[in-house]
Amino acid sequence: MKPPLLLIGQGSNDDAYSAEFGRFVHRLRCRLDQTAVSGGYLQHATPLLGESVASLVARGHHRLVALPMSLGRAERDVAAAMALEQQRHPTLMYDGTRPLGADPRLLALLADRLTEAAADISRPRPLELVGARPRLRAVESAPADEFPSHVEPGETAVVLVGEGSTDPDANAEIHRVSRLFWETHAYDYMTVETAFVSVTPPGVPGGLERCRRLGARRVIVVPYLLFAGGLLERVWAQALAYGAGHPELDIRCAEAIGDCEALADVVIERYEEALQLVP
Incomplete structure (x- = not known):
């Protein structure tokens, strides 16, 4: 069984952001129908990252791939948040991905x-x-x-x-x-x-x-x-x-990039690259 894909959003008080992020998570679930796909926010919105991780662990997933949904440099924030989750769940292991960046x-x-x-x-x-x-x-x-x-x-x-x-x-x-x-x-x-x-x-x-x-x-x-x-x-x-x-x-x-198939292609490629590093 492939490890779950956890999409990590920065979080916003704005409903439009949460709605589009949620639609994108659903798109990935449809594209990766044999893989558990979850989304969580670092702050300001639900589900928070900790809630999403706890749900995955409760379903028996103790290794996952964590992918920051950000075009900036979010590695430090995500690493700190995931380190906290590992303290809460000692059996949890995760693999990071390349940033989405200037693909x-x-x-x-x-x-x-x-x-x-x-x-x-x-x-x-x-x-x-x-x-x-x-x-x-x-x-x-x-x-x-x-x-x-x-x-x-x-x-x-x-x-x-x-x-x-x-x-x-x-x-x-x-x-x-x-x-x-x-x-x-x-x-x-x-x-x-x-x-x-x-x-x-x-x-x-x-x-x-x-x-x-x-x-x-x-x-x-x-x-x-x-x-x-x-x-x-x-x-x-x-x-x-x-x-x-x-x-x-x-x-x-102009509009933001938005929920679309081309963005999903990039995310799936990052996920599959991370899988190559999973023993």
Whole structure:
């Protein structure tokens, strides 16, 4: 019997993130129908990692493959969390995987989101209040004469937005991804700049301002995020706020990578690689 696959999410208070993460776990269960697949969060959402591990152990699984569902460097957080679970369950053993990172298939998915945003004539979405928290909703397309009807790729810049971290190596990795993305999928565009949602500069407004000063007529904001949720909405909200002060600049926002078969292919490959190391 193959060891279970445990997908580890960072966790979010946002229901959209939890829902999409849950759909992706279900997709993996369908793809790996002879393997137990479970998901757990490090914080902020249920099931927590400890609950998922306890459930697997109770079902007789004492070895598993742990895969962080993150595009950042989550190895330290996951290692610390799994060490705690091993203290709680002394018989538990686990194998890690290679990070998802800048896999060529993920870069291709980013290119798909870029293409979708370039073809969509809607502006960044304004905020409306739903319950106690701001949420985003779609609006009607901008009037046809508000922006130039045709903008060459050479006049269009891209801002790739990562989460941001206190770890310099993690932030440097986002810059590396931006360069790889520019050279492999966005070489026709004026530039691919790097920005971060929080913690470290430049933020989304800083990335947009650099593109404006370089002479871009259109800027497409591409979130380097796996799933929808609070972080994605913060990216959109920051882009919207900047755009309100620069109406001459056509700013468009792409979606996150999202639950899809291509992402599942990458995760399954990481799982199968880890299995090769299991004695």
